[in-house]
Amino acid sequence: MPAQAGRWGRFSEHQARQLQRQVQAKEERIVELEMENAVLHLRLAQCRGMTGEAGSAAAGLCPRCLEQDPPRRSTPPAAPQLHRGVQKLKQDIKALRASSLAAFRACWEHLQDGLSAVEAAVQGAQLCHQALLAWQSKVGQLERSLQEADARYQLEKQKRRVLHNRLVELKGNIRVHCRIRPLLPFDKEFGDPASQDRVYGPEESQQVVFGDVCPLLTSLIDGYNVCIMAYGQTGCGKSYTMLGPHSKEERIPPWGPHSDLGIMPRAAAELFRLIAENPSRRLQVDLSIVEVYNNNIFDLLAKARGMAASGCRREALTTKDARREVPLLTREPVHSAEDFVALAAGSLRLRAELATLVHARSSRSHLIITATLTRGPAAGGSPADQQAERPPLEGRPASGSRGGASCGRAPAGSPGAQQPKEQVHAKLQLVDLAGSECAGVSGVTGSALRETSFINRSLAALADVLGALSERRGHIPYRNSQLTHFLQDVLGGDAKLLVMLCVSPCRKHVAETLRCLGFGARARQVQRGQASGGSPAPRKPR
Known part of the structure; x- marks a missing residue:
C-alpha cells in the first residue's frame, strides 16, 4: 500500500502542475488580448480625433466656399475629398470597433474557460490532497505496524539464537560420534559393543552423517567457532567421511546431487545457503587450507600457486595478549559452494601421501580447511539487526581482516592507505587428521617411519590437550604440537567441536579401534558451556 500511495501522490502532483501550466498560459493570453484591446482603443481615439479635426476643417471651409466669387466656385472644391476621407475614417472606426468587440468577446470566452479550468483544477487538487492525507495516514499506520513486527521479530530471533545454543550445549559443546567402516572382503567382524554420543552403522549414508552436523553450522552463523x-x-x-569418494586425478566428486558427497562439500553448500537467507549480516567467507606435516604447517594455497615448499612453511604464534596468529597465511575469498569445493580440490592434490601395507594412499599429514566468516564494513541492515547480532569474535587481527598480510595476496590500495577493517564473525575448521598407525602393521621404513612418528606424537598431543581440558587444569599444553596450537581457537572457550571417530569393524584392528574409542571417551569428558536457565554470558576475547 505504501507503493500505491506513492504512485497516487506522484499522479496528483503531475496533474496539478499540468493544470497550473494551463492556467498560466490562459493568463498570458488574457494579457496579450488586453494589450491588443488597449492598442485598438488608442487607434480608435486617434481616428476620432482625426474625424473631429476633419469635421472642423470642413465646417470652416464651407462658409469660405460660399463667399467665393463664381469663378472661384467653378474650381474643384476640396470638400468632397474631405467628405470621402471622413467616410473612410468612419468605416475604419466601425471596422476597428467590430474587431475590438470580437477580440473582447474572444478574450472574455477564454477567460471564462480558464476560470472554469482553474476551478476544476482546484477541486481536483483538493480531492487529491484529501486522498493523499488518507494514504499518508494509512502509510503511518503500516509503518508503525512494521516497526512493531520488526521488534517482535528481533526478540524472537534473539530467543531462537539463545535456545539453539542452549540445545547445542545440552548435547555438549564437544560431541563424539563414531562411524564404523563397512566390512571389506578380507575383514572379520568385531562385535564388541561401544557407546558414544552417536554411532553410525556401516550401512548409514553420508547424508545421515551430515544431518547431525547441520545444527553446528547454525551455531557458526550465530558467531561461534565450529570444528568438525x-x-x-x-x-x-576419515577422508571418505570428510571429502567423499576421490581419486588422485579428481580429489572431490564433481559438484551436483551426489549421494556420497562428504561433510566438507555439504557443509559448504549449507553455509552459503544460510548466508543467503539473511543478506543483512553482510557475511563474507575466506578460505585457507594447510597441512601439518612432520609438525610443520604448510600453506597449500600458496603451494598451489607454484611457491617452493620452503616458502610455504608457516608457524602458529601466540601474541602477548594470548591470541593465536599465523603470519603470512594465504586466504582466498569464496562466493559460492562451487568456488569453495574447487579451491579445496586444487589444494588437496598437493597433500602428502604414501602407499603403505594398510592403505594405497595413506595421508601423511593432517589437513585443516578453515573458512573464516567476516562481517564487511559496508553499511547495511537495520540498527535492530545490528543490535541483535551476536558480538563478533575479538582478537586475531592477522586472520581477522582481509587487509592482513598473506602469502601471494597484497592489500588493495597504496601502501599507506587506510583500509576499512572487517570483523571476524566466526571460523569453521574441517579437520581430516592423519590416521594413527602401527609401524609393524603398515610396514613403513625410513622417512615414512619418521612421518608415522610425527603423526602419532601430534595425535598424542591432541589427546593430552583434551585430557587437560577434561581435568580442568590451569595450564593447557596447546603449544606441545603445531596441530594443537593451530586448533587452539576451536578446542577451548565456547567453540563447538564434533569429533568423528572412524573405526574398523574387523578383529585384527581391535587395538587401534580401542585406542580410538579411548580418545573419544576422553573427549567426551570435557565439559564446557553447560546450558543454564539464563542468557549466555558475553564472549571474552581469546
Missing part, C-alpha cells in the same frame, strides 16, 4: 574433526586409524574412512 575426523579421527581414527588409517584406512578407516
